[in-house]
Amino acid sequence: MVEYLPRSAWNARPPNGGPGNLTVSRVEGAVIHWPGTGSTSVIHSKAAVASALRGWQDYHMDTRGWSDIAYQVAVDQAGRAWTLRGLRTQSGANGDTDVNERYGAVLLILVTGEQPSAAMKATTRGVxxxxxxxxxxxxxxxxxxxxxPEPTDCPGDPARAAIARGEFTPGHSEDDDMTPAQMQELKNFIEARTQAYALWTHRQLRKDLSAVVKAYALDIKNYERQTDAADAARAAAAVWATAPRSLQVDGTPAVDEPAAPDPNADPDLSLPDLDPFPDTPAEEAPASNGDQPTA
Known part of the structure; x- marks a missing residue:
């Protein structure tokens, strides 16, 4: 909520009658004004603002014949809000009775060429x-x-531009107040940062992907070696499980070990037949007299 300086703060004269309050159902919005003095002498101090308000009230009442100063509220460059007619009382500043019944009137205390300050804009948003x-x-x-209804340059180009940018709209942030050049600079900065980030991400992903591929290839090789060894061991076990018992593990004929004797059976006392004359080579056999070779 805005803190409004009372009419006594600028030593206002009592109003001379008045049009009464606005009708809630008819109001369409608020209209922004400026004094339009044509001067470039700023009106910033509290005393200067109070003096200016008294002068405008005198002009409106004494020269124009209106009931009071025409506006509802005034806002100065320091961000002070001044009660004029008040927000509920119909203004006399918008142009004719119909427009005054449909719109309120907020006076920005600006001089020719002066830009609204951040404080003025913030307070106006509050109003x-x-x-x-x-x-x-x-x-x-x-x-x-x-x-x-008739042409006017009120409230001046700076205020008109601020209205178009939404700077008097409640909820607007001063961070959004940027010139076109600043907007383009920000756009270029964002694009450059986006491209840089995309390039960095691409490089990081390539590094990470390369590491993953190498690790995967190594894992595959290790798996294949382990699998081949395991398969070979299983194949060998299957071969030797079906091999003849007469073969040793290395493939050489096995030597049968003699069976252990049966303690319940009589021993076999028979001897094998022995040849008293084992075969001998012919050149070593003894010669017989009757078999002398003839000459």
């Missing part, structure tokens, strides 16, 4: 938020030049 709480359908924010 607009308060206005919308009273008039829920009054969401529009328009420059005076957009609603006045």
């Amino acid at each position: 607009i938020a308060d206005f919308r709480r009273i008039y829920p359908r009054g969401t529009a924010i328009r420059p005076h030049s957009a609603v006045r």
Whole structure:
């Protein structure tokens, strides 16, 4: 909520009658104004603002014949909000009775060529938020030049541009207040960072993928070696399980070991037949007299 300086803060004159309060159902939004003095002398101090408000009230009441200063609320460059007619009282600043019944009126205390300060914009957003709480359908924010039946340059180019950028809209952040050049610079920065990040990610993924491929290839080789060894061992076991018992593991004929004697059987006392004259080579056999070779 905005803290509003009372009318006594600028020593306002009492109003001379007035049009009464706005009708909630008719209000469409708020209109932004400026004094339009044509001067470039800034009005920043509290005393200077109070003096200016008294002067505008005198002009509106004494010269224009209006009931009071025309606006509802004023906001200065320091971010101070000044109560003029008040948000509920119909303004006399928008151009004619119909427009005054459909819109409120907020005065920005700006001089020719002056940019609204961050404090002014922040307080104006607060005033607009308060206005919308009273008039829920009054969401529009328009420059005076957009609603006045007759042409006007109010509220000046800087304020008009701020309205177009949404800088007086409740919820707007000052971080969003960027010139086109700043926006382009930010866009270029984001694009450069995005490309750099994409390149870094690509390189990292290539490194990681290369490491994964190498590790996978090594695992495959180790698996194949282990699998081949295991398969060979299983194949050998299968071969030797079906091999003749007369073969040793290395493939040489096995030597049968003699069977152990049966302790319950009589021993075999028979002897094998022995040849008293074993075969001898012919050249070593003894010669007989009757068999002398003839000459």
